[in-house]
Structure formats: structure tokens, C-alpha cells
Amino acid sequence: MPLMGIEKLYVAKQTTDTIAGMTFTTPQYFKNVQELSIKPKTNSAKAYAENRLVDQATQFDSADISMSRYDMSSAERAFVLGQSLTATGGTVSADSDTPPFIALLYKSPIKVNGVLGYRYGVIYKTMFEPPDEDMKTLEGKPDLSEVPKLSGTAQPTEWSFQDGNKTKHPWEYHVDTTDPNCPEDIDDWWFDSVAMPSLTAINALELSSSTPSDSATAIALDTKPTLTFNNGIADYSNVLLLNVTDGVLVANTMELNDTGKILTITPSANLVVQKTYQIVVQGVKDVYGQSLGTQLIRFTTVDA
Structure with missing residues (x-):
């Protein structure tokens, strides 16, 4: 299904992550988002015998996350990167900055079988790095392409859930409005707090x-x-x-x-x-x- 851009982005600081559960601050709106990129990375192993592939295994490692915004305030930069605000405005970048783990909540238009809808997603436990900043002279025309872009890594959480006989540590969760199980009022509450997945009970096949x-x-x-x-x-x-x-x-x-x-x-x-x-x-x-x-x-x- 094609994703057709991004409409909203909220961020929350992850305050705890234990086997008992996760807690977050109230999500705050980061307006003027231009791009959110999610690139999962996996570790794979293959086994060969009799001159052919006979087995393989793939395991999630982490995900590269990047977000571009048309503008970013000093308070938002300090919030995401763990930097310090100053009395005269701006932020101070220091060697002892400790970026927090961040949860990102987003809303993206999608199209499924010709039907327009939305994807509501959350990426857990992401830590961002200070961005590269390029300042280039204008060459006879305005240039609005140099926008703040943050890159980071999302990792599995300590909190886990049971799926059958497997223990799983999530890193991402999303739901599409074209899914028949999606709540009709999802837009009213999705950004109020960081959603935690609850699995549907699977009935024995009959x-x-x-x-x-x-x-x-x-x-x-x-x-x-x-x-x-x-x-x-x-x-x-x-x-x-x-x-x-x-x-x-x-x-x-x-x-x-x-x-x-x-x-x-x-x-x-x-x-x-x-x-x-x-x-x-x-x-x-x-x-x-x-x-x-x-x-x-x-x-x-x-x-x-």
C-alpha cells in the first residue's frame, strides 16, 4: 500500500522501560514536519548444503529513523537531543549531553485497493543524534531546502508481550483506518498518549x-x-x-x-x-x- 506523505508528528519522552511496562510524557506536537523515514535493519544468517540454500534465519536489529522539519524551536531541540537552554535564548551543545529515548507518533495518508485512509503509527525507544548543519551561499535564487533533519536509531523495548510461546520486544506499532478492526474514533485519541499494543485473542481454527x-x-x-x-x-x-x-x-x-x-x-x-x-x-x-x-x-x- 502506498504511503502518501505525512500530516502530523508528535513526540514523547520515554521515562521508563521495564519488563513491567513503559511510561511516557504527554506527546507534544512538532509542527511543519516534512519527512519521516523508517528503515529497519536485520541480521541474517544462511546455511548451505548440497550446493544449495537449506536454511536461513532473520532477526531484527534496529531501525534507522530520520525526521525533517521546516523549522525547530530551541525548546524542541533541547527536548529531543538532551541539550541545555540558555537565559539569552538558544541551546548549548555539550560533551555530556544525554539524549533521551523518544517515542514518535505520526499520521500518514495511505491508499489501499483504491480506498483512501490514514496510517496511525508509533515508533518506540528512539535516540537521536545532533544533526549535520550545512550553510551555503545563495546562488542567485532563494533556497529553502536546508531544513533541520534529525537522525537516530530505534531499538526494541525492554517491555515485552507474549505471542503464543514467543516473547516479543516491540519497536514499532501502527494501525490503518482501512483495517476493519481500527477504531472509528482513532483520530480523537491517538495523539493523547503513546499507544501500547494489545493482541487479539486467536481462536482455534474451526x-x-x-x-x-x-x-x-x-x-x-x-x-x-x-x-x-x-x-x-x-x-x-x-x-x-x-x-x-x-x-x-x-x-x-x-x-x-x-x-x-x-x-x-x-x-x-x-x-x-x-x-x-x-x-x-x-x-x-x-x-x-x-x-x-x-x-x-x-x-x-x-x-x-
Whole structure:
């Protein structure tokens, strides 16, 4: 999905980060943001055997973060870089400056499947470095390109959460308004405080219903059986439709609907009168990697 610029940027100082949780100051608005850049870095390892790649692993290391703003006040510079304000205005840069960890909250327009929306994001635990500053003589025309740009590094937090049997330390969190689970009023509260992710409980994969149902009779010959699951499906390649009476496979095509939860089985030709058919639901996996045990659904077509 394309990101279409950036509209708002807020920053908050991270005051604590422990296994018990994180705390932050109230986010403050940094107006006139021009660019926010997020570049994750990973460490990868590959294993080769028999003259080919047989295994690999990738682990997040950190992310390079940069932000450009049309202007930046002395107070904002001191806040982000840990510098000192002076009585006569401005800031003092010193060898003992200690930049704090900063959380950045942003709002960016996006476009998903032709639908316009917004991405609301937060980058945790970022430490910025003093910026390079270039002053160049004008060459016959105004130049407004030399704007303050801060670069830093975002790292995983000490705070963690459990995702299944894994302990994860987050560094970034975002939600798109095109996501059906996104709160409708997100713009009213997103910048009030630094959002902490809470995971959705994942239900065990189940076959919620089928049409026809098991043991159904007098099913029309032009029927297109459907299977409805409670989770989105990632793999249904081993699902079969059998003519049990004649002991043959029925040629068909299968397609998931937009939700990924309803699988429609379309036979290549009409079913045969007064035959028993069986849908073999096997090898089905959902988008969370969960597998469904084999289930059988039998039905009989109409009489002549």
C-alpha cells in the first residue's frame, strides 16, 4: 500500500522501560514536519548444503529513523537531543549531553485497493543524534531546502508481550483506518498518549458451517458447496470433493471470498442424480498457522 506523505508528528519522552511496562510524557506536537523515514535493519544468517540454500534465519536489529522539519524551536531541540537552554535564548551543545529515548507518533495518508485512509503509527525507544548543519551561499535564487533533519536509531523495548510461546520486544506499532478492526474514533485519541499494543485473542481454527450440511439430502445438481471457517484461511489445497457412490473425484475449482473465511467449491459440471458425495476437509491451515483436523461432509443429490 502506498504511503502518501505525512500530516502530523508528535513526540514523547520515554521515562521508563521495564519488563513491567513503559511510561511516557504527554506527546507534544512538532509542527511543519516534512519527512519521516523508517528503515529497519536485520541480521541474517544462511546455511548451505548440497550446493544449495537449506536454511536461513532473520532477526531484527534496529531501525534507522530520520525526521525533517521546516523549522525547530530551541525548546524542541533541547527536548529531543538532551541539550541545555540558555537565559539569552538558544541551546548549548555539550560533551555530556544525554539524549533521551523518544517515542514518535505520526499520521500518514495511505491508499489501499483504491480506498483512501490514514496510517496511525508509533515508533518506540528512539535516540537521536545532533544533526549535520550545512550553510551555503545563495546562488542567485532563494533556497529553502536546508531544513533541520534529525537522525537516530530505534531499538526494541525492554517491555515485552507474549505471542503464543514467543516473547516479543516491540519497536514499532501502527494501525490503518482501512483495517476493519481500527477504531472509528482513532483520530480523537491517538495523539493523547503513546499507544501500547494489545493482541487479539486467536481462536482455534474451526469449520463453522457447511452448505450442504452433513447428511443433507435432495441437494440440487447445480449446487456449489461452501465451507465457512471462523478464521481466515491460508491453505485449502488438499480439500477434495468425491462422488462416493461411483468412487471418483469430482473436478472442481475452489475460491475464497474477500474475508478469506468462506470457501466455495464449484464443480466443473453439474452433479449426478441420486448420488452420494463427500467433501473431505483435510490439510486446511489458517493465516495464523493453525491446522484443522480432517472432517467429512456427506450429502445426497435429488432423485430423478
